[in-house]
Amino acid sequence: MMTTYYDEDQETAVLTGNCCDAYRSKTVLVTGGAGAIGSNLTRALAGHGARVIVLDNLSSAERWNVPSLPNVLFVEGDVLDEVKLKRVFFERPSIIYHLAAFFANQNSVDHPEKDLMVNGIGTLRLLEYAVFTGVERFVYASSGCSIYGSAAPLPLREEFMSMHLSTPYQITKMLGELYCNFFHHHYGVPVVKPRFFNSYGPGEIPGQYRNVIPNFIYWAMKGMPLPITGDGQATRDFTYVADLVDGLLRAGVMESAIGREFNLGSAAETRVIELAETINRLTGNQAGVCFTARRKWDTKSRLRACIDRAAEVIGYRPATPFDVGLRNTVQWFRDNWDQIEAAARFGPGASAALPLMSAVAK
Numbered sequence: 172m173m174t175t176y177y178d179e180d181q182e183t184a185v186l187t188g189n190c191c192d193a194y195r196s197k198t199v200l201v202t203g204g205a206g207a208i209g210s211n212l213t214r215a216l217a218g219h220g221a222r223v224i225v226l227d228n229l230s231s232a233e234r235w236n237v238p239s240l241p242n243v244l245f246v247e248g249d250v251l252d253e254v255k256l257k258r259v260f261f262e263r264p265s266i267i268y269h270l271a272a273f274f275a276n277q278n279s280v281d282h283p284e285k286d287l288m289v290n291g292i293g294t295l296r297l298l299e300y301a302v303f304t305g306v307e308r309f310v311y312a313s314s315g316c317s318i319y320g321s322a323a324p325l326p327l328r329e330e331f332m333s334m335h336l337s338t339p340y341q342i343t344k345m346l347g348e349l350y351c352n353f354f355h356h357h358y359g360v361p362v363v364k365p366r367f368f369n370s371y372g373p374g375e376i377p378g379q380y381r382n383v384i385p386n387f388i389y390w391a392m393k394g395m396p397l398p399i400t401g402d403g404q405a406t407r408d409f410t411y412v413a414d415l416v417d418g419l420l421r422a423g424v425m426e427s428a429i430g431r432e433f434n435l436g437s438a439a440e441t442r443v444i445e446l447a448e449t450i451n452r453l454t455g456n457q458a459g460v461c462f463t464a465r466r467k468w469d470t471k472s473r474l475r476a477c478i479d480r481a482a483e484v485i486g487y488r489p490a491t492p493f494d495v496g497l498r499n500t501v502q503w504f505r506d507n508w509d510q511i512e513a514a515a516r517f518g519p520g521a522s523a524a525l526p527l528m529s530a531v532a533k
């Protein structure tokens with residue numbers, strides 16, 4: 172039985188009444204709606220009265236992670252499959268959240284063509300359908316780590332962009348933004364391009380290509396040392412998924428968001444070593460940490476988003492303290508441990524080869 176940690180009261184408190192009401196009786200398509208962020212977004216949209224169509228091929232997600240609600244329709248399928256696209260657009264969605272993606276950096280280094288197909292062609296297909304069906308809004312899940320490169324000054328501001336990206340994923344996520352801009356200017360598609368920063372929270376299943384927080388919690392709960400790539404001094408801007416979902420709900424209906432890109436981060440930096448120590452403390456793990464070589468593509472020593480533009484354009488205000496978000500996430504692991512352990516996607520023998528694991532920190 173899944174436990175819901177999505178704090179609807181908190182979200183409703185910050186979301187303007189207009190935004191909440193705006194979803195009532197809308198049909199909303201969420202590609203990637205079974206995933207870490209998409210499943211939380213789907214639950215929130217359904218809670219605000221939307222009819223939600225989820226299109227997901229379950230390549231990095233589990234069916235049980237999709238909220239089982241009367242106003243959520245799950246369609247298992249690929250964003251590259253015309254038949255499935257026709258099926259979901261037959262439902263006439265007026266708002267599209269395009270979250271399906273080949274995730275993430277190390278996966279794209281290992282499988283660059285697959286990354287280009289899903290993140291490049293997949294996004295192009297969705298935008299074409301958005302033109303043909305005349306949608307009211309197309310929200311694209313962009314990525315802070317994919318736009319700013321490693322030379323941008325902190326805090327990361329929307330004006331800066333880099334042509335020197337370190338992985339195929341970063342290139343194709345930027346490509347998605349560029350396609351959004353083309354479809355906006357040429358066809359008038361009302362696109363919005365929120366840039367996410369290291370999302371974490373209930374709903375993210377650990378695995379070889381997943382983010383650092385679910386993987387640390389997973390290994391900690393197994394009593395293993397937490398594998399840190401590099402020296403642990405690197406920082407990330409960890410954003411609690413409910414705060415990110417709040418920003419996405421605003422991005423989906425506020426007029427001021429159309430055509431804009433803005434950071435949805437927490438505006439705070441946390442060192443990876445501090446994260447590991449906190450997770451070991453929260454889970455009672457005595458095994459400590461171990462260090463392995465920094466990955467060649469991992470060239471960003473610090474990440475911290477400037478969120479002034481998101482505050483100005485959509486009134487975004489992340490509200491969850493990091494320790495509260497981490498506790499909620501650990502609790503979600505405890506409540507769903509059997510399903511999570513069965514679903515965790517690590518290669519065979521991963522725990523024996525723990526210090527050699529290639530993808531603990533996105």
Ligand SMILES: NC(=O)c1ccc[n+]([C@@H]2O[C@H](COP(=O)([O-])OP(=O)(O)OC[C@H]3O[C@@H](n4cnc5c(N)ncnc54)[C@H](O)[C@@H]3O)[C@@H](O)[C@H]2O)c1
Nearest residue numbers: 203206207208228230231232249250271272314367369370
């Ligand atoms: N999680 C982060 O920290 C982060 C940061 C920046 C950007 N993003 C972006 O946000 C979006 C959601 O990220 P997430 O963390 O929820 O990732 P996720 O992997 O949990 O979710 C992506 C979902 O897309 C599905 N999917 C993958 N390929 C597909 C395909 N070809 N057809 C249909 N479905 C497919 C997967 O099964 C998964 O459920 C992605 O676009 C990602 O690039 C995430």
